[in-house]
Amino acid sequence: MSSEQDAGTTVEPDTPPLPPRRGLLLVLVALVVVTADIITKIIVVATLEGERPVRVLGGLAYLQLVRNPGAAFSMATGMTWVLSLIALAVAGAIVWILPRLRSAGWAVGLGLVLAGALGNLSDRIFRAPGPLRGHVIDFVSVFAPNAEKFPVFNVADSAITIGGALIVLMALLGRDYDGRSTRAAT
Template sequence: MSTESEPEETRPPRKAAFLLGTAVVFFALDLVTKVVALARLEGKEPVRALGGLVYLQIVRNPGAAFSIATGMTWVLALVAIGVVVAIIWILPKLRSGGWAIGLGLVLAGALGNLVDRFFRAPGPLRGHVVDFLSLFAPNGEAWPVFNVADSSIVVGGILIVVLSLLGHEYDGRRSKDKAQDTKEAASNE
């Protein structure tokens, strides 16, 4: 248990639980929506929803968005593993609520698609990701077919970029604070 007098560096990560909670919620949402989509949409014509804004259909994607890297599923799986490891590495230093949400969303998305790549046909590290949401037109004619994991990665990534552009660091400091610390360290040498 931390006390007020305990130095910041020795306190347990404040935002780790927030990151992990976000990741668990969105990972579960991805898994549940894929199971429901497969049960209700497999082998059927696209279903028009929200006045044609969204179409629901099953697409098994061996690549990434926009059919990039089709046939390189194992590489995409390794990239996802790298993302998961990088987020775990950052976890002890995480002090920003915004970064916790962003990284939690990216973690959920990476794990959601990684589960597909490991456990879906045609086999481990070659599995096809289940996508089921298409915007504006069926069959990815206007926008690639995607899933909750893809959305989590995009929203989390945008949040992280915005926070970075605004000078918010994952460790809770502002970019100008880091620059000042660097300047002071250099002048002390």
């Protein structure tokens, strides 16, 4: 018997500990991005209502208020309630994954997607014309005003896009949300 075992301690095998849960990181990312989305929408509604598009960055982007009843690219304009239910389902799925989340990359990606879903869902719930039918506030048009070159979007839309790209990258790298590698050991 070793002196460590005599002292009442046990010797653990040489296995690395699991990374800590990343739920707090996900929540922090989501809170920061949802807050940014809400604040920018309040500012846009207060300052751009009834105004012409504002050219910024030498015409690289234009700021303008657009009330979007649909999804990206103005698709599904008559199905706002369905988009609301999809956002709720996405949020529910992310909450379901939360206890098993051990990957920082996945935590950031899912936090961004959650923030985007909640940011646009809040518009659909609280903005006119009514609950689950509200129009989303979009305000960035790139390369030209009035969505001439690319659809007008907001912080929430950007978060969904960046979060989705990060999740795809994590999957391509073989990293699972629970910290395991999905690539076969060689």
